[in-house]
Amino acid sequence: MANFHLEIVTLDGQKYAGEVEQLMLRSITGDIAILAHHTNYCTAVGMGTAKVHFPDGTVREAACVGGMLSVMDGICRLLPTTFEWSDEIDLVRAEEAKRRAEELLKEKLSEEARIQARARLYRALIRIQTAGQPKLKL
DSSP: OOOEEEEEETTTTTEEEEESSSEEETTEEEEEETTTTTTHHHHHHEEEEEEEEEETSOEEEEESSEEEEEEETTEEEEEEEEEEEGGGGOOOHHHHHOOOOOHHSOOOOOOHHHHHHHHHHHHHHHHEEEEEEEOOOO
16 A cells, blocks of 8 residues: 655644554544545544554554644645544543543533533543543444
């Protein structure tokens, strides 16, 4: 399979720069896969597990939330709000975030606060799932 150059950069710095065979992630309109020779493309990133397929046959997963993805002239740039490789996720912290969000949702909240609490819960569930825990119904 042909390779292409992928750059993943967050506010915390560069997470990856190099050749890959495929990038799969969730955009705001659904799941997408980027392969070599992809047409120029730009989209907003949703919340989900990203999968990066490397030329040596390995696949790494990461919790990927928000941001932008662009493909321009064969170079793919992923600029997510949050990007955590599965082996870097602090599962205890993710479980605690899930618990806090669930507790918050039990309270009487404004519609905006309820939306934000649901987003926090969903982010925590994605991190837990990406870290290799049993698949959760999201």
